[in-house]
Amino acid sequence: MEFSQQVASGLKQLRKQYQWSLDTAAKKTGVSKAMLGQIERGESSPTLNTLWKIARGYELSFSQLMALTAGTEGNRSGTLYQPAGSLLRVQPLIPYDPQMKIELLQLELMPGYMRKSTAHEPGVIEHVIVISGHLSILSEDVWHSLEPGQAFHFDANCEHGYRNDSDLESTIFHNLIFYPQGRVQVKSNGS
Known part of the structure; x- marks a missing residue:
């Protein structure tokens, strides 16, 4: 099944599980009702930024949301996500662990790509390790260059960001995210 169709089916099921209307989902996620409707109908492929907003609104980690939309068990890793036209690829290496309250993602930024992320809830900490390429990280309004x-x-x-300053090679890094409040546990479509 195509990525946008997987997301459409998974989000519709998730909203049903939460017993939320489209209005409620829009308020909780910060994504417009019209956009959520288009995504659920498979008419629009969400950006990764939109998927992060949806995950936060449902109090899920990114890997939990991706597992739910793919209809897989929450402990499965390895699926690579790249919405159509995106210059960013995300692959959960260690899906969300409720006991440790962490997930480990591998991100690949294509040449010249920059992404700014809105603030997560208080206490969320990101640990980034550069695997290949050159990465700049925005934290507290300052860009930090890493090799x-x-x-x-x-x-x-607070607002933070990731940037690949190279015009020639992609940048790969691991991002360990700690959620002090934990995440909601929900069943996937496949269970």
């Missing part, structure tokens, strides 16, 4: 093997951690409760 392969270097690590950086920051409180993610």
Whole structure:
């Protein structure tokens, strides 16, 4: 099944599980009712930024949302996500662990790509390790340049960002995200 169709089916099922109207889902996620409706009908493929907003609104980690939309068990890793036209790929390496309150993602930024992320809830901490390429991280309004093997951690409760300064090569990094409040546990479509 195509990515946008998987997301459509998974989000519709998730909203039903929460017993939310489209209005409620829009208020909780910060994504417009019209956009959520288009995504649920498979008429629009959400950006990764939109998927992050949806995950936060449902109090899920990114890997939980992706597992639900793919209809897989929450402990499965390895699926690579890249919405149509996106210059960013995300792959959960360690899906959300409710006991440790963490998830580990591998992100690949295509040449020249920059992404700014809105603030997460208080206490969320991101630990970033550069695997290949050159990565700049925006934290507290300052860009920090990192090389392969270097690590950086920051409180993610303010605007932050990731940038590949190269025009030639992609940048790959691991992002360990700690959620102090934990995440909601929901059943996937496949269970």
